[in-house]
Amino acid sequence: MNGMLPKHKHRLWAWAGSRELHIQTGMRIAAAVIGGYALTVSTLAAGAAWLPWPKLDLLFGTAFLAPLVYLAAVLWAFLAPTAGRAWQGLAGVIIPCCLLVWLAGR
Amino acid sequence: MKRTSTWQQALRPFHTWAGLIFGWLLFVIFFTGTLAVFEEEITHWMQPVGRAETVTPHEALEAADKKLRLLAPQADSWTIAMPQARSQALEIGWTNGKIKQEKQLDGASGKILAVPETDGGRFFSLFHFQLHSGKIGEWLVTISGVMMLAALVSGIVLHRRVFHDFFAGRWRPNWLSFHLMSGAATLPFVVMITYTGLTITFFSLLTAVPQVLYGNQWQGAYRLIAQPFDRPPVTASAPLRPLPELLSRAEAELGAGTIGFIRVTQPGKTQAVVTFYRKVDDTLVAIASRAAFDGVSGELLGSQTSWNERVTWHRMMVGLHIGKFGGYPVAWLYFIAGLLSSAMIAAGLVFFSVKRRPQQARQGTILRMVYRALESINVAVIAGLLIACAAYFWGNRLLPATLAHRADAEVQVFLISWAAMLVHALARTPQRAWLEQLSLAAVLWGGIPVLNSLTSQAGFSRSWQRGDGVMCSVDAMALLGGMALAGIAWRLYRRNAGRPVEQLGGSKNWLRTG
Numbered sequence: 266m267n268g269m270l271p272k273h274k275h276r277l278w279a280w281a282g283s284r285e286l287h288i289q290t291g292m293r294i295a296a297a298v299i300g301g302y303a304l305t306v307s308t309l310a311a312g313a314a315w316l317p318w319p320k321l322d323l324l325f326g327t328a329f330l331a332p333l334v335y336l337a338a339v340l341w342a343f344l345a346p347t348a349g350r351a352w353q354g355l356a357g358v359i360i361p362c363c364l365l366v367w368l369a370g371r
Numbered sequence: 372m373k374r375t376s377t378w379q380q381a382l383r384p385f386h387t388w389a390g391l392i393f394g395w396l397l398f399v400i401f402f403t404g405t406l407a408v409f410e411e412e413i414t415h416w417m418q419p420v421g422r423a424e425t426v427t428p429h430e431a432l433e434a435a436d437k438k439l440r441l442l443a444p445q446a447d448s449w450t451i452a453m454p455q456a457r458s459q460a461l462e463i464g465w466t467n468g469k470i471k472q473e474k475q476l477d478g479a480s481g482k483i484l485a486v487p488e489t490d491g492g493r494f495f496s497l498f499h500f501q502l503h504s505g506k507i508g509e510w511l512v513t514i515s516g517v518m519m520l521a522a523l524v525s526g527i528v529l530h531r532r533v534f535h536d537f538f539a540g541r542w543r544p545n546w547l548s549f550h551l552m553s554g555a556a557t558l559p560f561v562v563m564i565t566y567t568g569l570t571i572t573f574f575s576l577l578t579a580v581p582q583v584l585y586g587n588q589w590q591g592a593y594r595l596i597a598q599p600f601d602r603p604p605v606t607a608s609a610p611l612r613p614l615p616e617l618l619s620r621a622e623a624e625l626g627a628g629t630i631g632f633i634r635v636t637q638p639g640k641t642q643a644v645v646t647f648y649r650k651v652d653d654t655l656v657a658i659a660s661r662a663a664f665d666g667v668s669g670e671l672l673g674s675q676t677s678w679n680e681r682v683t684w685h686r687m688m689v690g691l692h693i694g695k696f697g698g699y700p701v702a703w704l705y706f707i708a709g710l711l712s713s714a715m716i717a718a719g720l721v722f723f724s725v726k727r728r729p730q731q732a733r734q735g736t737i738l739r740m741v742y743r744a745l746e747s748i749n750v751a752v753i754a755g756l757l758i759a760c761a762a763y764f765w766g767n768r769l770l771p772a773t774l775a776h777r778a779d780a781e782v783q784v785f786l787i788s789w790a791a792m793l794v795h796a797l798a799r800t801p802q803r804a805w806l807e808q809l810s811l812a813a814v815l816w817g818g819i820p821v822l823n824s825l826t827s828q829a830g831f832s833r834s835w836q837r838g839d840g841v842m843c844s845v846d847a848m849a850l851l852g853g854m855a856l857a858g859i860a861w862r863l864y865r866r867n868a869g870r871p872v873e874q875l876g877g878s879k880n881w882l883r884t885g
């Protein structure tokens with residue numbers, strides 16, 4: 266059930282006991298808040314860097330899109346099978362987007 | 372049912388825990404935002420000075436012009452906020468370097484009005500998106516806003532029958548039912564107000580996007596979209612034209628009686644520019660059309676009344692959020708919807724604790740303490756905020772008028788009384804804390820009209836005679852709020868009466884459970 270920290274899984278279990286769910290929930294909330302923030306900033310920055318649209322459209326468009334992107338990330342953080350998978354999925358978007366922004370800045 | 376139950380299973384912990392943590396923030400954001408709907412009216416209450424009957428814009432500007440020439444002939448810039456439908460104040464300001472000064476004038480006599488220094492209702496609108504902590508607060512509010520949207524999605528997934536029950540009028544007298552019914556009723560409003568709010572905060576917070584698009588040339592969005600009329604600073608002086616003379620020409624550009632704000636840069640210099648801004652309280656697109664004049668020759672430098680389409684869309688979001696486009700009917704609609712939304716959030720928070728009460732007897736000490744602390748925070752956030760807001764009104768009337776940094780001191784009253792309520796809530800059992808804080812809130816809100824009549828010349832009966840409906844309405848709404856809170860506190864007292872405190876701690880009858 267838990268994909269996170271596989272080495273320490275049994276210790277987590279022993280320590281947390283029935284609080285497993287609470288730890289999972291805490292990790293998911295962290296993924297939703299922090300990961301969602303990183304995902305929103307990186308995708309929109311990457312979009313602004315690479316989409317061939319007028320700058321003003323991109324500038325104001327991000328304000329309209331940002332809440333929806335963040336919302337999607339938050340929901341994903343809870344719909345993913347485990348908290349670990351949630352982080353993996355977020356990282357799978359954030360890292361390529363950061364690379365794209367970095368490439369555009371070169 | 373079976374297929375969707377995994378979604379429900381996945382989203383339930385989110386709605387419970389993120390709902391609790393961000394619910395605290397959201398209640399604060401929604402409630403102070405609701406008060407901010409009547410920002411101007413609260414400011415009017417907080418500056419109780421007799422103002423002359425409505426003056427014409429011409430007279431007002433003449434008075435402001437005369438005073439500014441007298442007080443600040445050498446200033447870098449002047450600002451004049453003209454009397455408006457919902458705010459009769461005529462406010463002049465000037466800056467010298469970094470020093471800013473503001474005064475209120477009586478439009479008819481041209482005299483400076485001795486008003487107490489206060490942030491007035493503006494405090495609530497700033498607090499509702501900054502939480503008194505600048506950019507960090509803005510991010511907290513933004514993240515809470517996203518969580519609000521996610522809570523709506525998860526709430527609907529968890530309680531899919533809610534709309535069915537809502538339209539069938541099937542509600543029960545418990546916290547869950549109230550949470551669900553008010554949630555269904557306010558859903559369109561909450562989606563609108565949260566989304567529009569987020570488009571505003573994200574626009575200012577996502578600095579990475581303009582950084583990518585414009586790099587170091589980025590100087591803020593309005594450099595891109597507004598025509599620049601300002602001129603480089605000079606030292607050579609030249610007489611400034613009388614401002615009232617320019618007013619009629621500005622009105623010809625922007626519409627008669629529509630000037631809301633005037634800005635003069637480099638008054639008394641050869642490069643003086645006078646810019647007239649149109650009011651925005653009659654348009655959904657909250658961006659001010661403007662006309663600029665050469666301050667010396669009086670020549671029209673240009674006007675801007677149309678904006679880029681993207682900007683128009685964005686400012687429409689702003690207009691929808693601040694709700695100033697439809698006068699009092701829309702303001703009341705926003706106020707009532709805002710109160711109901713705040714109550715929806717509060718009911719969710721209360722339900723969190725109420726639901727967990729019966730289980731507490733079986734739980735370990737640590738878990739019991741955690742749940743008790745969470746409920747104490749519930750009390751401090753909900754009842755404590757109601758007290759702090761009322762205390763802000765009391766501070767406005769009771770702090771000495773001549774106190775240095777008086778506006779900041781009023782905010783301190785708000786913050787300190789709130790912190791005191793947190794300490795109180797943690798020190799008492801939750802039942803006692805609820806009862807005591809709700810009673811105190813009832814007294815403070817209900818006492819506002821009394822306080823007003825004792826400490827100012829603007830008490831209810833006098834304001835009524837003067838025809839000051841705004842002052843009377845603020846008093847009346849405070850009294851109404853106090854009475855409603857007293858009613859809730861009374862119900863709570865009746866439920867608690869006759870039961871020893873320790874029994875109350877584990878009682879599931881305390882405010883019927885869901």
